Amino acid sequence: MIQTLFSDIINRDILAKAKRRGEIIEDLAYFLCSNSGKLASFTKLTGTLNSMGIKVSVPTFEKYFSIMKEAFLFFDLSIYSYKVKDQLQYPRKIYCIDPGFINFAGFKFSEDRGRLMENLVAIELQRTKSKSPLVEIFYWKDQEGHKVDFVIREGLAVKQLIQVTNVSRREEIQKREITGLVRAEEEFKCSNLFVITWEFEGEEMVDGKKIVYKPIWKWLLE
Template structure:
């Protein structure tokens, strides 16, 4: 169902765990056929095959081309918020927001994308609020999204989401005054608050900590995590512990 994890990638490619191998995995993703020869055409053809086999053959779609265009658009906006209304404004040929919602659902059912709701105790609010979008594989994003630069921060966030998605049923993002990338809910409680930042610097440290600490205080968590590319540290603020851990070392 999912492409190779980082650990599976290491075995398949006969590499050792390191920041260098993780960086290569961050860009390539984990589809075995792509890893054999590194040709983007393999991932581009895979996209078309999945849409044809898992979406068009199973659903009545008046304009098959537009669902591919929606997917490419969403792949170019990985880790960003979107609303169905804004998608409707972008794809004006689609008749209604209801149709847009169906197309996004088809893409999710085919495991091409995943949507992440904003945390709210109200089910209606979770349905109405903007969602964030992620994809099944980083190589898949890079090969199929037009104009997607190698934004390591967004690719790292996508990779972390996929690992969380494999293990946990309920994941949210948090947005109040600040933002926290991921909240993990187990049974009836939020148990983890996770921020993703490729590199914590003097320019972004305050922002990253603010959103994480706000979520930690909101859910009465004593520990929080910032997953990075290779930084490690421990920060204590007002009795709260924040651990900076490389994403490839974190125990999901």
């Protein structure tokens, strides 16, 4: 079922616009599925594809990705920055519109549940965005390498900072996840700090800042 739907989108909605051999488009789609949730530079991705024998130029890759976005196969997030230049130049995070496609075309659930969780959260945030024209979704990374998976901005203000991590107990949460939230809170003056987990639920104060932990199933039901 998933394989049929995946192939139908490529054959019906993408190939006619791409005007390229079907196997090339399918290779690109599979490759993007396997890189879902990762920071992606079109230049680096094109180099990787060429080294794998999939010959495509950067402009062509960008064109095909744009077509795949229009076909609702993928979507992407830009870095949060006050400079438009940074948003255009920095790598993007690419997500698949259906987590079933990732499991089928990219990698198995047991191999990287964390990335599947992040993709699922990204999809849900996109739905929220579609209902409110003022909401925008970004990722964040500073020059020291601190990261936040999702920055939710409404209008001109950052309303929430979200990390996603595949853990069941507090002691499994890596320090970098918390440090990223704390640094972003200081940067954006946003006190709504959230960590979506596999099973762990709770609250704690870190450097005077409250962090809320919630299992993904409960977050999705809210």
